Amino acid sequence: MQTERVSEAVIRRLPRYYRHLLQLKANGVERISSGSLAQQMRLNASQVRQDFNCFGGFGQQGYGYRVDTLLMEIKNILSLNGRHKVVIVGAGNIGQALAHFEGFEKDGFAVTALFDIDERLVGRDINGKPVLHIDELEGYIRENGADIGVIAARRSAAQEIADRMAAAGVAGIWNFAPVDVVAPVPVEQVHMSDSIICLSYKIAHRDAAEE
């Protein structure tokens, strides 16, 4: 589809466009110009047009962009049309919270099973999803498939889980453990602590950050 390499900065903006367009559509907005969209999202109109033109010309000169069309295109670019099977390794607090989170469902991410090493958790049922023993991970993935593997375990187990999930055939890894795992498939590191630490920095250096 795109010819040139799309920069990380553009990729990070795509979900924001997606969310904003969903909102516009929900509000019954049918068309929007790069100028209005930029204003609403606190971006620059040129940037909006540049971003979209990484993937093709979705607009119409003199008119703007049809919200419908644009949303569909971006949904496609983000591969949010199909259903993505998700397995979670680690059925502790984070794993359970993710298994309960409704937000993923509407974007097509469906948690199918959780895995844990703790016998007290194995056999349980969290929000209708079974908790299986970690030893069954490879067998389960081979049999049922899994697009995304989530690491919701503690730091020391993270890399081994990443290795096993990648070997078993997941297409991508979403890592919540506070360590950068390496894998032959795309990995998204979440690093929740980094986020609150940045907040701590910004609070401490508030005057400098003032606009």
Place this chain on the structure above:
Amino acid sequence: MQTERVSEAVIRRLPRYYRHLLQLKANGVERISSGSLAQQMRLNASQVRQDFNCFGGFGQQGYGYRVDTLLMEIKNILSLNGRHKVVIVGAGNIGQALAHFEGFEKDGFAVTALFDIDERLVGRDINGKPVLHIDELEGYIRENGADIGVIAARRSAAQEIADRMAAAGVAGIWNFAPVDVVAPVPVEQVHMSDSIICLSYKIAHRDAAEE
């Protein structure tokens, strides 16, 4: 402390330095050069030195950086020496998971209370922290203080919670609701969905992302 404005890019790297230095110290490493540190963290040596020199000259020519000193300085810059009181609004899955998360404690973030509107949750005790009614938010904060307010509620309630927390005097807001809230204090948006959506993009465009 610093004279010029520190860029967002540098700020985002600070927690990574912090984490890495903690690890080095735990491994008994006493000194490190910008070159080795850059290699380990997959950064550039010049970048590492530039980053540190935003805040002062922590190194010694011909020697490198003392891990101890550097860690202490970065801890200071990030304001991770004191204790930060954290209140969580929303005692659902995300709120509960955050209240259980041990990782925050060691960086000095202490959850003191949760708040919810659901009478079935109010009065409970999550990991030793009380769940209070949302009506008590302002009173509680005025009486006990709160440095950071966490929004773990649903989208529609997020902005109002932000307003109330800021008015009651929190110094910063950590927002898990899928909407950008605005406030007169620093805000960190987490946007978990954006993260898994970026992963979806990267999976779909794997060939292009290959290095």
Place this chain on the structure above:
DNA sequence: TAGATTGTTAATCGATTAACAATC
């Protein structure tokens, strides 16, 4: 002292913003 590595200035690179011809 000689060697190593910083702090800092200069060069490069890439991302953002501006400008404007194309065209609906």
Place this chain on the structure above:
DNA sequence: TAGATTGTTAATCGATTAACAATC
């Protein structure tokens, strides 16, 4: 057609990387 707004090229800006004198 005239007005509006895109797609795209050019200019600017800022961040990253390289270079090197300072100095431990």
